Amino acid sequence: DAKTTQPPSMDCAEGRAANLPCNHSTISGNEYVYWYRQIHSQGPQYIIHGLKNNETNEMASLIITEDRKSSTLILPHATLRDTAVYYCIVRVWRAGANSKLTFGKGITLSVRP
Amino acid sequence: EAGVAQSPRYKIIEKRQSVAFWCNPISGHATLYWYQQILGQGPKLLIQFQNNGVVDDSQLPKDRFSAERLKGVDSTLKIQPAKLEDSAVYLCASSLAILGQGVYGYTFGSGTRLTVV
Numbered sequence: 001d002a003k004t005t006q007p008p009s010m011d012c013a014e015g016r017a018a019n020l021p022c023n024h025s026t027i028s029g030n031e032y033v034y035w036y037r038q039i040h041s042q043g044p045q046y047i048i049h050g051l052k053n054n055e056t057n058e059m060a061s062l063i064i065t066e067d068r069k070s071s072t073l074i075l076p077h078a079t080l081r082d083t084a085v086y087y088c089i090v091r092v093w094r095a096g097a098n099s100k101l102t103f104g105k106g107i108t109l110s111v112r113p
Numbered sequence: 114e115a116g117v118a119q120s121p122r123y124k125i126i127e128k129r130q131s132v133a134f135w136c137n138p139i140s141g142h143a144t145l146y147w148y149q150q151i152l153g154q155g156p157k158l159l160i161q162f163q164n165n166g167v168v169d170d171s172q173l174p175k176d177r178f179s180a181e182r183l184k185g186v187d188s189t190l191k192i193q194p195a196k197l198e199d200s201a202v203y204l205c206a207s208s209l210a211i212l213g214q215g216v217y218g219y220t221f222g223s224g225t226r227l228t229v230v
Contacts, residue, residue: 043117043204043221044156087155099208099216100146100169103155 003027004088004104011110018075020107022088025069030092033064034101035073037084044087044103047073051093078111085109115139117222119205125228131193134225138186138207139218144168147180147190148204150224156204162188163210195229202226 005023012018024033032051036044048055048062050071055062061074075082087106091099118137126132138145143164148156159178161169164185173180177196182188192199208219 041223043206043223045221046219085155093215099144099210100158100161101156101206101219102158105153105155 003031003090003102006086006088006104006107008105009108009110011112012078014080014111014113015077018078018082018109018111020073020075020086020088020109021070022073022107023070024088024090027068027090028092030094031090032093033062033068033071034089034091035060035062036087036089036101036103037082038087038106039081039084044101047086075109078109080111080113083109083111117205117207117220119203119222119225121225122223123226123228125230126195128197128229129194131191132195132227133192134190134203134205134227136188136190136205136222138188138205139209139220142207142209142218142220143185144208144210144216145182145188146206146208147188148206148221150202150204152201159190192227195227197229200227200229 032049034049035047038044047059050062064071085106085108087103120135145162147159150156159173160180162182165182180190202224204224206221209217
């Protein structure tokens with residue numbers, strides 16, 4: 001079973017920041033937080049991951065609370081093309097049988113014009 | 114770099130027929146995964162290969178599903194016979210997993226949409 005909980009949906013206005021929350025209260029010390037998104041009719045796409053420090057890349061920022069029990073994915077300037085299902089996943093970094101990604105239902109982000 | 118290639122893109126079959134899906138991972142990626150995604154749900158892992166060996170097939174319905182990766186490169190997933198509940202998108206993913214280190218470049222293909230009627 002997925003180790004994360006996300007609200008089922010949210011929306012935001014185009015050009016505004018989208019803040020997508022995720023709870024992972026049972027996360028282990030060696031587990032990372034990953035975010036993927038799935039645009040309609042495509043496979044999931046990697047966005048960002050982190051362990052305990054905040055991370056930023058060209059797509060998004062990831063804010064992880066100090067106790068690591070929750071995180072927020074931030075899309076700073078949402079566009080219509082960001083409309084997708086966003087999955088928050090926790091997983092160990094080390095290669096092996098547990099390197100698979102276990103998906104929940106994700107959160108559906110709708111960006112409105 | 115080229116992505117994960119899957120074919121066919123769409124397939125419609127009648128129940129009790131058989132079907133096969135093909136996946137070619139990113140060059141150099143030793144780990145290959147097959148996922149099933151039913152409408153409205155997140156992808157569910159069916160099987161994971163490391164080179165040509167099976168690492169995890171605990172959620173593969175082995176009475177009707179089979180998968181192989183004979184040369185450690187491309188892979189085939191087969192369903193025989195198909196049931197109505199097998200209607201889903203079948204996603205292939207690959208990654209570079211370095212033993213004792215991390216998992217890099219976990220990338221998905223666009224999937225095969227199967228409709229069983």
